[in-house]
Amino acid sequence: MHRYLLILIYLFCMAATPASAAEPMRLTNDGHLKSDLVLSADRSKLIYSVQEQFNLVQLRAIDLESLESDLVHPSASTNEFSYSPSKSGEVICFIRNDGNLHNAVVIENKKTSKSISHNPGGGFAAVRRATTSPDGSHIIFSFPTRDAEQQLWRLNVDGGEPIELTNGALDTYPRFSPSGSLIAFASTRSGNFDIHIMSKNGEGILQLTDNPTMDTRPAWSPDNKQIAFTSNRDGNYDIYVMSADGTNEHQVTTNTEKDDFAIWHPNGQQLFVVSERNGKNDLFLVNID
């Protein structure tokens, strides 16, 4: 009798629990610090930076079907971040920590079989947050050269002199829209980090969020119509989504720990995020609605 009562209670609880499909799906379980998520060109893998050892950050790719993962550069002996492929995958860039407080942009062009390193040279160099244009013609990265400013720069994939796209604020986390015509980025031109967009040439900067705490790390939806981003507006990092004109903001994650570094699933209905759960930082797939 007692056993049947327990079964009834169990069935009642199961019925009252939200369907498992609505729960975030855990993709990793190692708990290491992760950041800089991006999909591979063929959309089969999620590539990210991960603290593999206490003194080494490496690029890792996880297969989205098998959930098996491999290091992108297994022999890398220095920190690597911000992997970013073009739409065809023929051009990729990433940030390499080449020296003492010194980062460089590495560009690998499979069309020309060339690999170049854009290194600003000499002393401390704060190159970071690089992104490849969908057509593989340019790299955008953030790099400061003046007091209290951090500009966005556009660099031809074959090298040469970079062109300054923005100035007058701390600008970072540039992301090309899938069409390649717009760049979303985080900027302090409003006083604190808010989400902005501009043309690929740096014209027509438009502020999309206006929140006294930090809004950062924008990510375009596959159809160019929405932007996901991280916000600290409730005292905890959560993921929000808005229309690409800044309207229809809504909160996606409500985890009591951090949710950060969102990018979109190709289906446009889900986001990959780095979510801190029980003190571990892992990759999750979360539903937007």
Added chain:
Amino acid sequence: MFSFGKFKSSSCSGVSRRAFVQAGAALPLAANLAMPESAYAASGRAKSIVFVWLWGAPSHLDTFDPKPEAPQNYRGPFATIPTALPGVRFSELVPKLASRADKFALIRSNITHDGGHPGAGTFGFTGYREGRGIEIQPSWGSIVARHHGPSALPPYMMLGNGIPRDVVKLIDGYGGGDWGQAYDPFIVKCSELGEIDIPALKLVDGITQNRLASRQSLQSQLDNIQSSVTADEFDKWDFKSKQAFTLLTSRNAVKALDLTEESVELRQDYGQSSFGQSLLLARRLVEARVPFINVNWSEYVEAYTPNTDFGWDTHIRNFDLLPSRHCPIFDRAFSAFLDDMFDRGLMDDTLVVCMGEFGRTPRINKRASRDHWPGCYFSLWSGAGVKTGQVIGASDPKAEKPITRPIEPTGVGVTMMDCMGIDSVARAELNVLPDGEFIHELF
């Protein structure tokens, strides 16, 4: 030779300079050395100190001393948030500690006298300068260790990834200085998963299984070590190896180092980071009554340098690393540590001090970041009678310098030592910390 006449330290125990100078001078050298240590021990409020060292130096403006009214090229991009204290605001990057501002005292008027890491590190660990031709003073932990005397567990333990250093050199003042290696810290490395590694054991032939990852391996290692070492072999080892061996043949000592004794939930509260698990280990060592425990954020100062472990030295990407990495780790781990220590009633007789070697430039540099700033920084204090929920001292509107009495490294040292019962007389007898003003506002 002792030189009592130069001592200027003040003391919370009320011993005047004249009194202790006279007391010290009246005692011949032999009598000083013979003085029973128990005579000192009763005067302290703390039985343990946990000295949390934020190596590389966090920005004071972007954490605990924000200046929202300063020009944009000073205040930086982060918002301020309210804390548990009316009218006191912290940066948005430390929300958990903001809600626990009633659990510690915040000093906003620390200063130091060296703008380089090793030099400021030695100031931060000893109160004094390092350099050629200058005697290296013993560190706080070494003073406590000497005063405390031998015990089951080493009296000065250093947790984290190793001895604080930059890519060029170690902090000279991390250990016993001119007292010798007998007063150096006993180093225990702790991984993000709470695995323990004792470097001293690597020096001992025949003992290579020094990863203490689980209860089972701890016990089996203990048995292996005990059965594999003969007395003749033991005599050949150096001091550090003997110390490590003695530690690992004490079952209670090994138990104190075993984080698998803790619940999974509590380990998670501290977060999966070397810093977080080291703080949890520190709490266990407080329970085991280790008198001085130094927890280091990192071994290296550098924030972005190959093969280093991401210190707070954010000459580049300060506004990138702090929100995406450093502050979330620190905010979570130190909050969990405070909660745990208070919940277990350990703060009545444990002094917790958390600080770096200096602050960072209030004016944002041409790399959109912040450089070294010895002129003003913060420290957090709790336990052992510290009046929590208060802000002590203040900086000017740009956080460039204190507008109240500056708190010097010697003052930090004198206050810690006094709380441990190492008062001005005891310090005179040890010939340490001749300067320094006790931070009365804390109590």
